[in-house]
Amino acid sequence: MSEEVQEEKKSGGKGLIIVLLVVVILLLVGIGVMAFLLLSGDKSGDNGSADTGLHGSAEHGSENGHADENSHAKEYSPKYKQFEPPAPESPPTYFTMEKFVVNFNGNGQAKFLAVDLKFMSYYPQVVGDAGEMEPLRPILKNDIERLLRNQSYNELSKADGPDKLRAEILDVTRKVLENHNIYPGLLEDVFMTRFVMQ
CATH class of the missing domain: 3.30.479.30 (Band 7 domain)
Incomplete structure (x- = not known):
């Protein structure tokens, strides 16, 4: 009878260890996926800003799509006539x-x-x-x-x-x-x- 109790304790301990290992592995995989998404998101953000920089005259912004603080360029809807943005140092x-x-x-x-x-x-x-x-x-x-x-x-x-x-x-x-x-x-x-x- 004492042998059965010891076997149940051993198998119960093994089950707990297996569950903990599975949880740790899932956490590591989740962290890895999140890190990959964050890093690939930054790269796609860079690509997006490069695209915006290529079409800067239509968007009237700087490389990141937003008007530079020193720039007088305006961002506006493409339904209006588009003009080349002024240089940041241009006078009115x-x-x-x-x-x-x-x-x-x-x-x-x-x-x-x-x-x-x-x-x-x-x-x-x-x-x-x-x-x-x-x-x-x-x-x-x-x-x-x-x-x-x-x-x-x-x-x-x-x-x-x-x-x-x-x-x-x-x-x-x-x-x-x-x-x-x-x-x-x-x-x-x-x-x-x-x-x-x-």
Whole structure:
């Protein structure tokens, strides 16, 4: 009887050792598979960034697909016209609109509003002399004049009035660009080089 008990203890000990060995082997295999996936994932990430670098002009980004901090290049949808991204050190380019002089709601204080505008972008293809905005000049003039005519002296005479007007002019201009298949974010800002209410 004592021999049967000893055999059961021996076989039970062997079973436990076998189970522990199987668990350890499975853990090692799992760690190996995970390490392989992580390492092969990094390599495919490198290949993906190399592909993006090859098509950098379409993606408007640096080698990793994201715009470099020092770069003025923009990433945008391929549904818009694509332009070569500017060099990181390139200066901004400006598109000048002729003087706007409009009647507006002066509330007895002023009747005329005169504004000169310069639009800024790092993409000369958009704002340069032969850029995309040049053929849109009549549309821009019409839409901006309409916006200016709808202003009121009370709003414009506030401390932040001219800044709000600049933001509205930028919005109107970006909508015109978007309607003509140009990514609106390529237009960075607009500056009023003259702002007179008389």
